[in-house]
Amino acid sequence: MLKNRIIPCLDVKNGRVVKGINFVDLQDAGDPVEQVKIYSDGGADEICFLDITASNENRDTIYDVVEKTSKKCFVPLTVGGGVRSVEDINKLLNCGADKVSINTAAVQNPEVVLESSKKFGSQCIVVAIDAKKNGDKWEIFTHGGRNNTGTNAIEFAKKMEDSGAGELLVTSMDRDGTQVGYDIELMSKISSKVNIPVIASGGVGNLDHLVDGIKLGNASAVLAASIFHYGKYSVKEAKEYLDLKGIPVRI
Amino acid sequence: MNVTIVDYNSGNISSVINSFKEVAKDKVNIDVTSDLNKIKSSDKVVLPGQGSFKSCVDALNNISGLVDTLNEFAINNKKPLLGICVGLQMFADVGFEETETKGLSWISGKVSKIDNQNGKYKLPHIGWNEINITKDSKIFKGIKNKSHMYFVHSYEFVPEDKNVISATTDYSSNIVCSVEKENIFGTQFHPEKSDKIGLKIINNFISL
Numbered sequence: 001m002l003k004n005r006i007i008p009c010l011d012v013k014n015g016r017v018v019k020g021i022n023f024v025d026l027q028d029a030g031d032p033v034e035q036v037k038i039y040s041d042g043g044a045d046e047i048c049f050l051d052i053t054a055s056n057e058n059r060d061t062i063y064d065v066v067e068k069t070s071k072k073c074f075v076p077l078t079v080g081g082g083v084r085s086v087e088d089i090n091k092l093l094n095c096g097a098d099k100v101s102i103n104t105a106a107v108q109n110p111e112v113v114l115e116s117s118k119k120f121g122s123q124c125i126v127v128a129i130d131a132k133k134n135g136d137k138w139e140i141f142t143h144g145g146r147n148n149t150g151t152n153a154i155e156f157a158k159k160m161e162d163s164g165a166g167e168l169l170v171t172s173m174d175r176d177g178t179q180v181g182y183d184i185e186l187m188s189k190i191s192s193k194v195n196i197p198v199i200a201s202g203g204v205g206n207l208d209h210l211v212d213g214i215k216l217g218n219a220s221a222v223l224a225a226s227i228f229h230y231g232k233y234s235v236k237e238a239k240e241y242l243d244l245k246g247i248p249v250r251i
Numbered sequence: 252m253n254v255t256i257v258d259y260n261s262g263n264i265s266s267v268i269n270s271f272k273e274v275a276k277d278k279v280n281i282d283v284t285s286d287l288n289k290i291k292s293s294d295k296v297v298l299p300g301q302g303s304f305k306s307c308v309d310a311l312n313n314i315s316g317l318v319d320t321l322n323e324f325a326i327n328n329k330k331p332l333l334g335i336c337v338g339l340q341m342f343a344d345v346g347f348e349e350t351e352t353k354g355l356s357w358i359s360g361k362v363s364k365i366d367n368q369n370g371k372y373k374l375p376h377i378g379w380n381e382i383n384i385t386k387d388s389k390i391f392k393g394i395k396n397k398s399h400m401y402f403v404h405s406y407e408f409v410p411e412d413k414n415v416i417s418a419t420t421d422y423s424s425n426i427v428c429s430v431e432k433e434n435i436f437g438t439q440f441h442p443e444k445s446d447k448i449g450l451k452i453i454n455n456f457i458s459l
Contacts, residue, residue, distance in 0.1 A: 120301070197377050
């Protein structure tokens, strides 16, 4: 039986982990290699890097991070943030990323998804959808949630599936950072609309939220950042809790 | 000993390289090349493959003499070869991804799309699934039945002779996820991304 996945996400800025596990015994909390090792030893099913480097001159630092990390990371590694072109995707894959997540570029130029999935295969193309509720529908935001495109998120999800995306990483902008739980309605609407796996993101504050994302939101995988960053729960604890609630996980 | 990972522009093979180098350490030399002489002289060959069946077969055929060299290595000289993902699928006679495409015909059978039962099962089959080991395979030495492996694929290899199957996984139906025929080994899952247990499979292959 296929297991539901737990994916911890690390924020990387200028080549350093800026939001990672705050363990006191960590030699260097900013070292991506060390952070990834803790997560994968703890049973993370995949690892996600979100590059939040703001300035253009430091953009290349993510390639070094991916190259160093992937040599010691033997579970799938997804990298996103600032991916603009087929060439960016090619560079990240060559550095050792297994999947690349595309956000703004997918909305501005869906051809990037079509072209890259043809070139590299759907298995490595994840489209990140940042959506916010407006009335009775959800709209897509780009540029890290700053720009409202007015695009209907659920229709866009279907379009991305048709363009060759292998997975969708769906983040609720309303819930992100709030720790009140995923936007279950959004997750289940998108999940029932498409036949590719959906990864739920945005809003996790406790382990029941992970359960809800899978049971009610029909997500194939759940992504979380802060509950793991601040040591509130370990990946192992999260998996044991899901197992207890009858959700199939790899233990 | 020399192990060659065939680099034939079949997509992203960095993870395969990283994991083999991690396992090989200094004991075994890992080459990454499409150089025919190097392949001929190596002890073992790894055939990775990402993207579609057609794109991988086309990429193999684009390198002049590569298919003949692989045939000589695996079929005539019977040296150990491991196919991973589409690398395994290409052992078949024919694949149906994109369009009907001839494979290497090393193990009779076809590669067809997984039946998603009208959307009941999402495709690609992505994530960790248990393997049911159906026969003793040298690459499963020390691997427990029901171990978890990482999968990402939408097509499955259906061999004619069921005796070649060494493991299956349950997704929509019993999908063939590992084969062994004499010196030819293949895994549909990605040992290079299957954590420590996957590295063990790689070690088993290297140690053959």
